[in-house]
Amino acid sequence: MSIDVGALAPSPPDTPAVHVAGVSKSFGTLPALSDVDLRVQRGQVYGVLGPNGAGKTTLLRILLGLVHADTGTVRVSGRHPGAPEALRGIGALIETPAFVPHLSGRTNLRVLARARGLPDSEVQRVLEIVQLDGRADDRYGGYSLGMGQRLGVAAALLGRPPLLVLDEPTNGLDPDGVVQMRELVRNLGTDGTTVLLSSHILGEVQQICERVVVLDRGRTIADDTVENLRAGPGALTVELRADPPAPARTIARSRFGEATVPESDDATLRLHVDPGDVPALVRALVEGGVDVHEVRHERQSLEDVFFELTRHDAAEVRS
Numbered sequence: 001m002s003i004d005v006g007a008l009a010p011s012p013p014d015t016p017a018v019h020v021a022g023v024s025k026s027f028g029t030l031p032a033l034s035d036v037d038l039r040v041q042r043g044q045v046y047g048v049l050g051p052n053g054a055g056k057t058t059l060l061r062i063l064l065g066l067v068h069a070d071t072g073t074v075r076v077s078g079r080h081p082g083a084p085e086a087l088r089g090i091g092a093l094i095e096t097p098a099f100v101p102h103l104s105g106r107t108n109l110r111v112l113a114r115a116r117g118l119p120d121s122e123v124q125r126v127l128e129i130v131q132l133d134g135r136a137d138d139r140y141g142g143y144s145l146g147m148g149q150r151l152g153v154a155a156a157l158l159g160r161p162p163l164l165v166l167d168e169p170t171n172g173l174d175p176d177g178v179v180q181m182r183e184l185v186r187n188l189g190t191d192g193t194t195v196l197l198s199s200h201i202l203g204e205v206q207q208i209c210e211r212v213v214v215l216d217r218g219r220t221i222a223d224d225t226v227e228n229l230r231a232g233p234g235a236l237t238v239e240l241r242a243d244p245p246a247p248a249r250t251i252a253r254s255r256f257g258e259a260t261v262p263e264s265d266d267a268t269l270r271l272h273v274d275p276g277d278v279p280a281l282v283r284a285l286v287e288g289g290v291d292v293h294e295v296r297h298e299r300q301s302l303e304d305v306f307f308e309l310t311r312h313d314a315a316e317v318r319s
Ligand SMILES: Nc1ncnc2c1ncn2[C@@H]1O[C@H](COP(=O)(O)OP(=O)(O)OP(=O)(O)O)[C@@H](O)[C@H]1O
Pocket: 027, 030, 031, 032, 050, 051, 052, 053, 054, 055, 056, 057, 058, 059, 200
């Protein structure tokens, strides 16, 4: 489905592209979103991250006025979601895009463009952005999933909406399709378009987005820049190749506790510790008769952060 129509009336320049405050939504007794806040500034590429059922699509559908929040405030460019003035400023790709299979990609876009009074040159412009101009005259029904998704993005781009909402744009794509979509979204973000995209693929979000909100079972468990999240507590994994491994593990555990030094099959100790603690650990290992062959630092991925966050969250819920 894609939604975006006509020209956008201006709103004050400092109005956030998306402002969500205290939003909750339940389906029957099931809470899909609980007290969610989100503020997306204009020009940001913002990720909505979370496992299946976290509430990502529900949040995006609320922004488009397709679902109404039970409580809380929602504004899109300062306007009520679903209001014509709000919709005019959003290009959206939610779920699988719906196009006519026996028409070409170009004709499908022309139909949408003409309905909104946009010239054919606009169709050519968006086809070039998504790099489909070479296949634009082929039947849509013969497109691969990745081409179909890119045509969906092209439809969302018609009329240059300042806000793009993309729900799992790489879902179901093969590795090449994922790379192409990632490049596409990254490029969109460089021309000042605000992009809000959902994903459960953390590595992808890490490469595209400057900021992310992490949802888990409808609740916000983090909202920060990717850089800050990756620099948070336990940000570095330290790998030490130590020999013999068993006493090395015992010494490391006596300093940092059992949980910090997990079992491993090889002679490598992997620890989440403050890098400042590493020299003292190496000294203790050498004094304990352990040879240290290699020390490597690795910054944790967004995936590590995410698992760490959801692990704590699960523990809180259980307790
Ligand atoms: N129309 C609906 N009716 C009933 N329950 C719904 C509806 N839409 C969503 N839900 C439920 O709300 C919760 C959040 O769903 P949502 O689709 O927003 O999650 P999501 O993070 O987008 O998940 P996924 O990655 O699997 O698409 C889920 O438990 C889902 O089953």
